Amino acid sequence: MMKSGKVTIKDIARHLNVSTATVSRALRDMHDIHPDTKKAVLDLAKEWDYQPNQMALNLVKSKTKTLGVIVPNLNYYFFSEVLSHIEDAAHAEGYSVLIGQSKESFDREKNNVEDLMHGQVDGVIISLSRETTEVEHLQHLQRRGIPLVFFDRHTDLVEAPSVIVDNRKAAKNAVDHLIENGYKRIAYLAGPTNLLISNQRLMGYQDALREAGFDFFAHHLLHNDFTPEKTCANVKALLDMADPPDALLCVSDRIAFTAIHFIKTSGRKVPDDVGVVSFNDDPMCALFTPSLTSVAQPISDFGKQTVQLLLRQIKLQQIGEALPPETVVLPTELKIRESSVRR
Amino acid sequence: MMKSGKVTIKDIARHLNVSTATVSRALRDMHDIHPDTKKAVLDLAKEWDYQPNQMALNLVKSKTKTLGVIVPNLNYYFFSEVLSHIEDAAHAEGYSVLIGQSKESFDREKNNVEDLMHGQVDGVIISLSRETTEVEHLQHLQRRGIPLVFFDRHTDLVEAPSVIVDNRKAAKNAVDHLIENGYKRIAYLAGPTNLLISNQRLMGYQDALREAGFDFFAHHLLHNDFTPEKTCANVKALLDMADPPDALLCVSDRIAFTAIHFIKTSGRKVPDDVGVVSFNDDPMCALFTPSLTSVAQPISDFGKQTVQLLLRQIKLQQIGEALPPETVVLPTELKIRESSVRR
DNA sequence: TTGTATGCGTTATCAT
């Protein structure tokens, strides 16, 4: 093994007294190449540890075989789980994954998108920050011809495929379940006011109340920024009310765990005094005391479908076609556990 | 705004009747450029939405401003958390982050490393898969001049900086704490047999036993592959023994949560019948019932230090220097909660 | 202050 630094196709060509074109062909196992030449090239390539330079390939092919993924936070259970499946699916198709997190900040999201726009990726997968209300940065991306797919936290302000669940229906189911189990004053611990999925769940919550002939009380709707502090403050406010709720619909398991812990600490029982259902079906749901009833989302499908949708767009784009902005709605399942069934 | 597709420096040069060199200089705000020329270029660049082509830049500079990160699993609490901080730190320094997960498979890890070797990244951060015992793929990376840094799951078979904690000491502390609280038969629910950090913790566990004059029982040491099934089987085996342990040191919170759940289900009490301490200080530790005593690692420092170490290496490498393989040992803290203190 | 020419590593289109 000689040749210290990076060895290029040119080095091999020179040493073998052939042209770079020949080496290139030999390396890529093309037709019209003499077996002997090919063997010589391959042998030397191996001996010298030749590795094709990806940057040069990117430039000439004008694609990177890389996907960009932007999520609010890499350490939320749901997102890290979906990301894991995205990486899996992308990897299986020969794509690398570049990550960015908005940290729920619109500016960082914009920043991330702009970074990816400089030709680093062939397409972008995004789940919006909770601050995102305008979408100029995403339209910019599309104008530059970079395919885009949403998952979970989407928007209708941009024409792009998305992979979501029917949050409204899922929430209605969850609240129906609480009502069936005798709960009468159900509060909703929601996410930030402008978070689409939180609002969709709000509609399902209201649907269920209406259908059951219950009144919707605005003071039983509390918004939350996903911090434990805010959750505790919210729960405290609810418990201190003149008409405290006897059940909670939580927008996420994280919030539900914190809420239940607070409720238990305050001397009430779950599910007897307060029933709880939430979203995501974090594995901890089954281990928690009481175990937590939660809406399961098909996380692995989230990852797979999102990647498929993006890859299809990328492929079509190369032949000049466009994919009609399809919306994939994944099924949810309410996993009923102890927290919502009175003993 | 005209010019539909991507606009290049060449387009601007042609339209302005100047050379590409001039445009390049104007864009990068260099000296020796006439204000008028500069303004004209900048204006047109803005009007036409010029974006520098990253692929071309990469090729010219022969660096990508991208870091590769390979972890066993993106959805383990510890790794997703560290990754989040790595992304943060990298982003702050103007670097993008490419991710790969080994899924605890040596082959996938090797695969990931080889992908990154083809000139996609300026450096690599890795936490080894539990299957990894040989390191040829990492040496290959280094031979190709790509700086490497380990965090958490490292190896001494490769000369590279690493960011770790003193697992042996941390484990000893944790077991000392159990002993101080009156536990006498302490078992260790370890990770896979060849996982370095698990074995380091084993040594600390044995240190503590020895110092306290306790015997080490080989049948009180059970290895685990991080699946709930295996954990339950292990715990069942322990509880069914003639001399069941009265306390458990768990190699991770995930395992501890599952173990406690199993113990509770089997009718025993934690911490009265069985005390439990573990590692990672997952936020769920505080919310769990009973709350879980755990060794906290400074996760944010893991991310920051790892990136700093890598960036320093990259910088030094550019001036032909090498960084002595420094090992950063981060402090740990035992967070004492209910699971290890008898009432 | 600006332009010319060359190189970065590879593929691809012509020839031969």
Add this chain to the structure above:
DNA sequence: ATGATAACGCATACAA
């Protein structure tokens, strides 16, 4: 079956 050469988009040493 192979070789020259022109791209890909940009930076830069050297001229002017």
